[in-house]
Amino acid sequence: MKKRKCKQYLKLVMLLFGVTFVLSSCQKDDDLIQIEQKKNSNQTDFKISKIDKSKLAENTTLTRKLTKLSSNLRNKKSNNSQNKTL
Template sequence: MKKRKCKQYFKLVMLLFGVSFVLSSCQKDDDFTRSSQTENSLNPKFKISKINKERIEDNEL
């Protein structure tokens, strides 16, 4: 009987540890995603500007 209670407590502890580990991992992943999106928005790779028709016509391929 005592071995059975120990197994049940062990399973319960492992379940709680597993759930807390998964939740903390997901929380860190969200922080990483947000920080990388913020860095990308601060340092754009492309420059956007308006051009007129003459500039398009002057463009040589």
């Protein structure tokens, strides 16, 4: 009698463990699918192409912003090297 009860209890535990294992596996699959969908939605319509330097020089707005950015970076670099704490 005791042996039969033990077997039934063991079967029940194994069944519950199997069910939880299957459910957790399915949940992980769903999470992977959601992650893949997020990666695909982050793709943009930008195209990469090579442009001659002369064409870049013709774009005055871009040239102005790039020179401003490079001067800001140089200023920050020089300010960081001059800042000293005691």
